[in-house]
Amino acid sequence: MLRRALFAAAILAAASLPGASLPAAAQGWPQRPVSVIVPFAAGGPTDAVARLVSEAMGKDLGQNLIVENVGGAGGTLGAARVASARPDGYTLLLHHIGMATIPILYRRLPYDPMGFETIGLITAAPMTMVVRKDHPAKTFQELVAWIKEKKEDANLGNAGLGAASQLCGTLLQYLLQTPMTTVPFRGTGPAMTELLAGRIDVMCDQTTNTVEHIKAGAIRVLAVTTPARLPVLPDVPTTTELGMPDLQIAIWHGFYAPKGTPAAIIERASAALRTALRDDKVIARFAELGLTPEPQERATPAAHRAFWEAEVAKWRPVLQSAGQYAD
Ligand code: MLT
Numbered sequence: 001m002l003r004r005a006l007f008a009a010a011i012l013a014a015a016s017l018p019g020a021s022l023p024a025a026a027q028g029w030p031q032r033p034v035s036v037i038v039p040f041a042a043g044g045p046t047d048a049v050a051r052l053v054s055e056a057m058g059k060d061l062g063q064n065l066i067v068e069n070v071g072g073a074g075g076t077l078g079a080a081r082v083a084s085a086r087p088d089g090y091t092l093l094l095h096h097i098g099m100a101t102i103p104i105l106y107r108r109l110p111y112d113p114m115g116f117e118t119i120g121l122i123t124a125a126p127m128t129m130v131v132r133k134d135h136p137a138k139t140f141q142e143l144v145a146w147i148k149e150k151k152e153d154a155n156l157g158n159a160g161l162g163a164a165s166q167l168c169g170t171l172l173q174y175l176l177q178t179p180m181t182t183v184p185f186r187g188t189g190p191a192m193t194e195l196l197a198g199r200i201d202v203m204c205d206q207t208t209n210t211v212e213h214i215k216a217g218a219i220r221v222l223a224v225t226t227p228a229r230l231p232v233l234p235d236v237p238t239t240t241e242l243g244m245p246d247l248q249i250a251i252w253h254g255f256y257a258p259k260g261t262p263a264a265i266i267e268r269a270s271a272a273l274r275t276a277l278r279d280d281k282v283i284a285r286f287a288e289l290g291l292t293p294e295p296q297e298r299a300t301p302a303a304h305r306a307f308w309e310a311e312v313a314k315w316r317p318v319l320q321s322a323g324q325y326a327d
Contacts, residue, residue: 029089029265030063037093039078040159041071043189045125045208049253050094052285053122056276061268065092071186074162074326076102076109083111087260089269092119096253098162100311104319105161106326112259114312117266119255120273120299121307123291125206127168127225127249128233132198133218140222140242143202144176152181157191157200160184161326164251165191168204168225171247174322195219206251207232207290225249232290252294252311254304266301274299 038050047069054065070078075098085091093116103113129140137143147154156172158165165188173179183200185191188209194200196218203210204225211232214221223239224230225248239247255273257266276282277293286293297303 027264029268030061032090033064033066034058034061034089035091036065036067037078037082037091038067038069039071039075039093039095039098040069040163041185041187041189042069044159044187044192045164045206045251046094046096046253047187047189048208048289049122049125049291052282053094053255053273053276056279056282057269057272059279060272060275067094069187072160074098074102074105074160074166074184076106076113076162079113079116080109080111082256082258083115085258087117087258087262089257089261089265091258092269093256094122094253095256096125096251097164097167097249097311099254099256100308101167101315101319102162103312104316105324108327114309115259116256117259117261118301118304118308119257119266120270120301121294121304122253122255122273122277122299123286123293124250124252125164125208125289125291126230127164127204127206127251128210128214128221128236129172129202129204129223129225129239130195130210130214130219130221131202132195132200133220134198135201135220137222138220140237140239140244143222147172147176147180147202148178150180151178154202155181155183155200156202156204157183157185157188157194158203159187159191161324163188164249165203165205168247168249170319170322170324171249172204175244175246192219211288211290223247230290232288252307254308270299270301 036054038047040046050067058065082093137146156169188205213219274296
């Protein structure tokens with residue numbers, strides 16, 4: 001009698017274990033490599049963050065996180081791919097501030113731009129105002145004067161409507177009240193190739209993609225878009241110092257999963273992300289690129305969701321006043 005009672009108690013106790021009620025797919029996740037969709041071309045800043053963080057997360061999860069670049073349409077093609085993927089934890093999205101601007105810029109999308117599970121925030125990348133190395137402007141003020149003189153003869157490279165480089169470029173043109181010619185690419189990796197070759201004039205791009213070219217003298221930096229100067233570029237003035245405090249923008253990045261992904265998988269992925277953000281190699285490489293990891297309390301699903309929704313509310317009036325929609 002006692003044995004039967006003990007066995008029944010053991011069954012009841014096992015059924016109450018957190019893992020026991022999980023959908024089968026969530027138990028022991030991941031059982032195979034995980035695909036991380038980056039919605040921009042390889043070689044750009046989003047790709048760089050994704051490869052660094054995915055490698056560190058893979059060590060914690062015991063499975064590779066394999067980055068797949070799905071560029072185009074300002075990052076919406078890659079986001080659409082994940083929105084329609086099976087919610088089984090094997091397709092994730094690493095994206096940036098575009099997740100807050102796309103719901104505003106694109107009024108007709110084949111997917112719900114807010115229809116994702118949040119996993120956690122990763123880092124916020126500063127932006128740099130950079131020009132081709134033979135550009136006549138040697139200061140930000142000279143660049144402003146040049147843009148006002150050249151207007152549509154000045155070309156600014158970006159990664160399409162919804163990209164961080166496009167957002168910063170739109171802000172610049174709006175604040176100068178001067179339209180430029182914008183040249184979209186599938187990412188600022190390819191755009192940087194054109195700037196390095198002197199075939200485009202100006203970019204506003206993340207330090208992740210620009211710091212090493214700046215230090216090599218291959219492009220010229222005229223300003224950073226952060227409230228304070230950057231340790232990695234201490235001699236470069238901020239847009240606030242230069243009299244343009246409204247041109248202040250940091251490109252936050254986060255991890256997402258398809259809506260309906262089991263909470264246990266989301267929590268396990270978020271724990272691996274927080275471990276990755278404490279990884280010495282990630283911290284050191286981030287610092288070289290001008291990045292700092294988000295604090296642990298922001299690398300959680302709830303904090304990420306709250307921040308994302310606040311960002312959509314913040315950018316809506318700004319983008320509506322700029323009046324530049326994708327459709
Ligand atoms: C952007 O401008 O959104 C990014 O730089 C795109 C990219 O990572 O290539």
